[in-house]
């Protein structure tokens with residue numbers, strides 16, 4: 001038996017799309033949404049699955065969960081064939097699509113939990129204990145009796161995650177779980193997910209456009225472009241490979257002249273008459289500490305923060321570098 005919770009080999013999925021070309025004729029073309037994907041994920045791991053819009057992330061998830069039939073290749077999720085063993089698989093995985101609800105719109109969460117427990121055939125003493133744990137940890141008590149349609153986005157997402165975890169799945173798949181949430185809600189959700197993984201060893205596959213999600217929740221990143229894998233490794237390796245810059249934001253004790261000329265750093269912003277200044281640097285060439293030490297010789301720093309590069313920027317740089325590489329190989 002395989003140790004992998006996910007195992008895909010040369011997975012492909014094409015779609016035929018019709019585009020109007022003139023008034024009468026319509027042309028057909030094939031879209032390779034997933035185009036020869038191979039990877040495996042050990043049980044207990046957490047992977048950030050990222051890529052630009054239309055890169056093939058949702059199509060992959062649909063094949064992993066048995067919603068969509070692959071055009072070719074093999075896929076095993078929790079050691080099962082998703083299409084043929086979809087029902088058994090549903091008891092082992094939890095899936096949350098941030099932009100779509102899987103809850104019953106007119107039912108309160110409490111009733112949804114009861115219905116889900118019946119669907120999964122969970123023993124009463126097991127699911128009630130789990131439900132109470134989830135209500136407590138996700139802070140659902142205040143709205144667990146309210147119909148889902150009346151919940152705020154943040155409340156609904158917490159409810160969706162509780163519903164996906166009620167049957168204690170070994171694999172949790174989250175498709176953009178923090179999209180549209182405010183900073184505090186995102187933070188609470190990340191803390192909860194980290195805690196659940198520590199307590200229950202749940203494997204996590206996450207698609208997101210939020211770099212903080214990847215950084216906080218996963219230890220491995222897979223980047224896809226046009227349905228193909230273009231990176232598989234850790235986040236610092238990815239950021240280093242594309243040479244993305246970090247920005248150090250300095251709040252100074254007194255207004256200071258522009259801090260240009262700091263070695264290996266570039267001044268990218270001066271605000272509030274020089275009280276706040278931003279310097280970008282490449283982690284490949286220097287460190288935040290070295291930049292700070294050089295600044296310290298010219299100004300007194302009251303507070304600082306470091307902004308990570310955003311996913312769109314990293315992905316764009318990676319796509320550009322792989323395109324250049326492919327062109328070179330051709």
Ligand SMILES: Nc1ncnc2c1ncn2[C@@H]1O[C@H](COP(=O)(O)OP(=O)(O)OP(=O)(O)O)[C@@H](O)[C@H]1O
Pocket residue numbers: 015016017031032033051052053054055056057058059060
């Ligand atoms: N049912 C479908 N019919 C035709 N084309 C499809 C279908 N589903 C997806 N596609 C196409 O397949 C490609 C991959 O789409 P997919 O939704 O998997 O991307 P994604 O990475 O999840 O994007 P996003 O971040 O925008 O959700 C896109 O070109 C999309 O237009």
